[in-house]
Amino acid sequence: MKKLMALTLALLMTLSLAACGGKKTEQPAASGSNDSSAPAETAAFAPSKNITWICTSSAGGGSDIFSRKIADIMKNDNLVNGQTIVVSNETDGSGEVGRNKVATMKAGDADYTLLTFNSGDLMPMVKNTKNRSSNFRILAIMAVDKQLLFSCPTSESKTDYAKAGGDQTDFAAAIEAAKNGTFVVIGGSKGDDITTYGKLLAEVGLTEQQMGYITYDSTSDAITAALGGNVDFVISKPAAASQYVESGDLTPVLALANERYSGNLADAPTLSEIGDYENVEVPVWRGVAAPAAMSDAAVAFWSDALGKVSASDAWHTEYLEKNQLLDEYKDTAAATEYVTAYEADYMAANGLS
Structure with a gap:
């Protein structure tokens, strides 16, 4: 009897060990493990609280219009999981304070922070x-x-050119007046506006002492200066100036592009049409960035959401067509490659390191 019980117990133990041996227990990798063979899985991201969108330009300017239109489409098309996007205009230090705030943001809030980032933001940033x-x-x-020059000939102008009877609807006349000793003033924002002004000056053969430039924090501020008669001409993209053209407060006088615009901007000639000059054109890319600390999952989410905005009817009709911009969506990989190359070319051309 004892032998039979021992044999039965041994058989049960053998069966138990066989069952355990058929299944390998997975041990979790230790924290900080360098085992590159382990598959990396990133949990999907979906917003669960309000999003802050930082725009380093004043309300009413081109960047502000761009930011708010995307935020509206994301909200209306339910692309942000029912959360609210709050646009914050942070213009201190010509926008550098806001950009640095985003660049240095820590993980956590980084997934919920977006930044309007254009070529006009990048240029002064890397320079200064x-x-x-x-x-x-x-x-x-x-x-x-792209850009144009506008004037406000109905304002009570305070400039030397206006006081001398200068024609603010004819930029060719302004060029000749500047060459003959009358100081002409152009207003505009930073970055690409300043670059455009510099190229325009070089092409028409004038110096800053003949045709000066006043830098404002945003295009909307520069337009306000034009409406107040403090500058003769203002550089602006169509988006920021459109409402003033429609109301008759601004007149488009020069298309800073290789061909004329359409619609209510069609009367503005290109530079080659008003004299023996080459056209001046400085295309401005408009993009969206985030803190370096943003997680890969959040980056993928926001790039995809922005792609959906770009494909929407509202984006094409209410923004691109209305403001005469070119459709140019690039996802995070393509945009990063493009911006990196653009930055390198700009720095090399300006002797920056």
């Missing part, structure tokens, strides 16, 4: 600070913008 595009996650490029 140590910040570089690599300090951000570039989420997308959405469109390409």
